[in-house]
Amino acid sequence: MSNSFHPPVRTLMGPGPSDVNPRILEALSRPTIGHLDPEFIRLMDEIKALLQYAFKTKNELTLPISAPGSAGMEAVFVNLLERGDKAIICSNGAFGGRMQENVERAGCTAVMVNDEWGQAVNLEKVETALKQHTDAKLLAFVHAETSTGVGNDAKALAALGQQYDCLVVVDAVTSLGGIPLEVDAWGIDAIYSGSQKCLSCIPGLSPVSFSPKAVEVIKSRKTKVQSWFLDMNLVMGYWGQSTKRSYHHTAPINPLYALHEALLCLQEEGLVSAWERHNLHHRAFVSGLEAMGLSILVDQASRLPQLNAVRVPDGVDEALLRRTLLNQYDLEIGAGLGALAGKIWRVGLMGFASSQKNVLHCLSAFESALVAQNLPISTGRAINAALKVYS
Numbered sequence: 001m002s003n004s005f006h007p008p009v010r011t012l013m014g015p016g017p018s019d020v021n022p023r024i025l026e027a028l029s030r031p032t033i034g035h036l037d038p039e040f041i042r043l044m045d046e047i048k049a050l051l052q053y054a055f056k057t058k059n060e061l062t063l064p065i066s067a068p069g070s071a072g073m074e075a076v077f078v079n080l081l082e083r084g085d086k087a088i089i090c091s092n093g094a095f096g097g098r099m100q101e102n103v104e105r106a107g108c109t110a111v112m113v114n115d116e117w118g119q120a121v122n123l124e125k126v127e128t129a130l131k132q133h134t135d136a137k138l139l140a141f142v143h144a145e146t147s148t149g150v151g152n153d154a155k156a157l158a159a160l161g162q163q164y165d166c167l168v169v170v171d172a173v174t175s176l177g178g179i180p181l182e183v184d185a186w187g188i189d190a191i192y193s194g195s196q197k198c199l200s201c202i203p204g205l206s207p208v209s210f211s212p213k214a215v216e217v218i219k220s221r222k223t224k225v226q227s228w229f230l231d232m233n234l235v236m237g238y239w240g241q242s243t244k245r246s247y248h249h250t251a252p253i254n255p256l257y258a259l260h261e262a263l264l265c266l267q268e269e270g271l272v273s274a275w276e277r278h279n280l281h282h283r284a285f286v287s288g289l290e291a292m293g294l295s296i297l298v299d300q301a302s303r304l305p306q307l308n309a310v311r312v313p314d315g316v317d318e319a320l321l322r323r324t325l326l327n328q329y330d331l332e333i334g335a336g337l338g339a340l341a342g343k344i345w346r347v348g349l350m351g352f353a354s355s356q357k358n359v360l361h362c363l364s365a366f367e368s369a370l371v372a373q374n375l376p377i378s379t380g381r382a383i384n385a386a387l388k389v390y391s
C-alpha cells in the first residue's frame with residue numbers, strides 16, 4: 001500500500017519550474033467543470049484576453065497549448081513549415097538546438113547561425129545568413145536562453161527577419177512576464193511560452209500567439225500538418241469563436257484555472273512593474289554574489305535578470321553545493337547544461353520566486369555552502385551588499 005504523496009516545501013530558484021504563488025495553487029483546486037460548459041468557455045475567452053495583454057498583441061490566434069513549452073515550440077514549427085521549406089535558426093544554447101531538431105524532423109532544412117554558449121546572437125551573422133538564403137521561410141531565435149542566462153536582442157532580430165521577408169518565430173518560454181516583450185510592436189509572427197517560468201504557474205501549458213500573416217500561412221498550407229494534436233487549423237475550432245466551439249481534445253480544466261489566476265496576478269501587478277521587479281532582485285543578487293567574490297558568466301549587456309549563470313569557482317564541487325542547498329535550505333538551483341556543465345550554476349529569479357526574501361535566502365545559503373567547502377570567500381558582506389541595492 002502506498003500513501004498519499006506529500007512533497008517537501010522547496011524554494012524553487014532553478015531554471016524552472018519557479019515558486020508557485022499559493023493563490024494559483026488555490027485556483028487549481030477549485031471544482032472541475034465540463035470543458036464545453038458555458039462558464040468554462042467564458043474562462044477560455046478571458047484567458048485569451050489576458051494572454052493578449054501579456055504578449056502585448058492583438059493577435060486573434062492567442063491561446064495556451066494543452067502541453068508544456070516544448071509542445072508550443074513544436075506547434076509553431078509544424079504549423080508554419082511544410083516539407084522542403086528552409087528555416088534560419090539562431091543557436092547560442094540548448095534551446096536553439098531543439099529548434100533545429102524540430103525543423104529537421106519536419107523534413108525541412110535548418111540553416112544554423114551558431115554563437116558560443118554564454119554569448120548573445122550576433123546580428124551581423126544573422127544578416128549574412130538572411131542575405132545568403134533569400135528562400136528562407138522563417139527566422140527563429142530564443143529570446144531568453146535559459147541554458148546560459150543570455151538575453152538575445154529580440155527587437156533587433158525581429159526587425160531583421162521582417163526586412164528580409166521571413167516569418168519571425170520567437171521562443172519566449174522564459175522571457176514572458178520577466179523582461180520587456182512586445183509581440184505586435186516588434187513584428188513577431190509566431191511565439192510560444194511556458195507556464196512555469198516567469199508566469200509562476202504550474203508546468204504543463206504553453207501560451208502561443210500567431211500573427212494574421214502566420215495564420216494565413218497555416219490556412220493556405222498545401223499539406224496537412226504532420227501532428228494531428230498540434231494542428232492549429234483544428235485547435236482554432238476549439239479555441240476560436242465562442243458560438244460554435246467544437247470538441248478537439250479535453251482542455252486541462254484545472255490547470256487553466258491556474259493559468260488564468262497567474263495571468264490575473266501579472267495584470268494586477270502590471271507588465272512594466274513585473275519587468276522592473278525582476279530587474280531589481282537580479283541587481284541585488286548579483287551585488288551580493290560579487291561581494292562574496294563570485295561572478296556572472298554573461299556580459300552585463302546581455303544578462304537575463306530571471307536566470308543568473310554563476311561561475312563555479314575553481315576547487316568547488318558544484319554538484320555538492322547544489323545538494324547542500326537542497327538538503328539544508330530546501331533550495332533548488334540548476335546545474336549547467338552541455339558546454340557549460342560543471343562550469344556554472346543556474347539561479348532563477350522567476351515570477352513569484354523573484355523576491356527579496358529569496359535573494360537573501362539564496363545568498364546566505366551560497367555563503368555557508370562555500371565556506372563548508374573551504375573556499376576562501378569574503379564572508380559577511382553579501383547580505384549587506386544586496387540590502388544596499390534595496391535601500
Ligand SMILES: *Cc1c(COP(=O)(O)O)cnc(C)c1O
Pocket residue numbers: 016068069070071073095142144145146147171172173174194203204
Ligand atoms: C523551459 C524552456 C523550454 C521548454 O519548456 P518545457 O515546458 O520544459 O517543455 C523551451 N525553451 C526555453 C527557452 C525554456 O527555458
